[in-house]
Amino acid sequence: MSSPILVIGALGNVGAEVVKHLLNAGVKVRASDMSEEKIKARFGSSVEAVRFDFTDPKTYEVTFKGVEKMFLLRPPHITNIKRDMYPSINAAKRAGVKHVVFLSLIGIESAKYVPHYKVETYLKEVNLQTTFLRCSFFMQNLSTTHRQEIKERNEIFVPVGKAKTSFIDARDIGAVAAVALTQTGHGNKNYDLTGSEALDYWQVTKILSEVLRREIQYKNPNPVYFLIETMQRGTPFMFALVMMGLYTSTRFGMAEPITTEVEKLTGRKPISFQEFANDYKENWM
Ligand SMILES: NC(=O)c1ccc[n+]([C@@H]2O[C@H](COP(=O)([O-])OP(=O)(O)OC[C@H]3O[C@@H](n4cnc5c(N)ncnc54)[C@H](OP(=O)(O)O)[C@@H]3O)[C@@H](O)[C@H]2O)c1
Structure with missing residues (x-):
């Protein structure tokens, strides 16, 4: 067996x-x-x-x-x-x-x-x-962690200024993991995985607004206000702190680089943010 x-x-x-x-x-x-x-x-x-x-x-x-x-x-x-x-x-x-x-x-x-x-x-x-x-950052953060604010407040509340993020779809990560687990030659390798485009949050909210047919706004708080407000909305302190840390590094451009590993490993282009938004739109209705 x-x-x-x-x-x-x-x-x-x-x-x-x-x-x-x-x-x-x-x-x-x-x-x-x-x-x-x-x-x-x-x-x-x-x-x-x-x-x-x-x-x-x-x-x-x-x-x-x-x-x-x-x-x-x-x-x-x-x-x-x-x-x-x-x-x-x-x-x-x-x-x-x-x-x-x-x-x-x-x-x-x-x-x-x-x-x-x-x-x-x-x-x-x-x-x-x-x-x-x-x-890189999962697209699915928007259908999980940020789901409620999009659904109920029509906004995305993240302190990243005009920096871009090379979002990746969790479905692509699953595909890469399966390749690494079922095919030879992936032992002792490190893969930097991103999507194929880097978007700022005005571009993200524009796509979501079009898909959902209602206006979703990008709120761009400063990191300290983000921390306080995120806790007031019910997120535990440690989790809010980790989010602030990650989004602050994004604010300084750390999440912008794009790699081509997903395509090299799976043989197809990464899922775009537009496709993700279409596939997950029920989450924000
Ligand atoms: N989000 C991002 O943008 C991003 C980017 C890069 C890397 N990552 C990393 O990806 C990881 C999270 O991946 P994910 O989003 O797929 O996670 P997830 O959706 O939160 O799933 C984690 C699973 O682990 C289970 N779990 C919780 N406590 C456990 C325990 N003590 N023993 C065994 N299982 C347990 C959870 O069950 P319950 O639901 O019952 O608790 C849940 O099913 C984190 O390490 C994160 O830092 C995230």
Whole structure:
């Protein structure tokens, strides 16, 4: 029997897309997340559903048994990597996992204080073969984190000035991850993944306004006002702080560079923001 490919965070924005692309490639998938029932409800019997919790060692054995390759992500709320992620990485290694495709951040090489840096470094330290998918901002941030403000206030509230962002669609990241997990030659490679265009938020709101047939405005607060207002709207302090940090780096042009990795790896052009907006418009209706 061939060994299954494990997908951690299989119900998340990217994980669910990794599962879909792996199934399309005809491989056996073990999908893991916090709830086995929800995995079954989403993917039916097409996958082996397993409950996995980074912070619960009792879930490790059944998750990693017989696995050689896995897709790994850091759930956004996990910040103590040593305490909450090292133990499961050690368990994966002991169980025989050889290759890890890890969802990381573009520019991480020079951001040692960011949790993903610690994960990347540790995966290398324990001698796992790695593929780091270092991604730009997800288009899906607008259909998740910023969904409510677009839907209810007709605005996008981010402190990035006139800087551009080379947004990537999570569906493209899923496609790249599946390539790295099913084809040879991707071990110990780092891929900087972006979309094929960089847009400022006036361009983003123009596209959304046309697709939704109502005006969506770009509010461009200063970073401090962004932090205060985001907390007042209900976002916990730490999460709002991380958002402020990321958007401040965007403000200084850090999210503008465009790469061609998605096309090189999948053989097709990245999904455009226009396509994303059309496909996800129900979210903001
Ligand atoms: N957003 C961006 O623009 C961007 C750009 C580059 C990189 N990234 C990175 O991408 C990652 C997030 O990816 P995503 O958006 O696909 O994540 P996501 O949609 O938040 O999915 C994370 C999944 O992990 C599950 N989870 C939560 N706690 C867990 C635990 N203790 N053990 C096991 N699973 C757990 C969540 O379940 P519940 O829903 O039940 O909690 C959820 O299904 C982050 O590391 C982020 O920094 C994001």
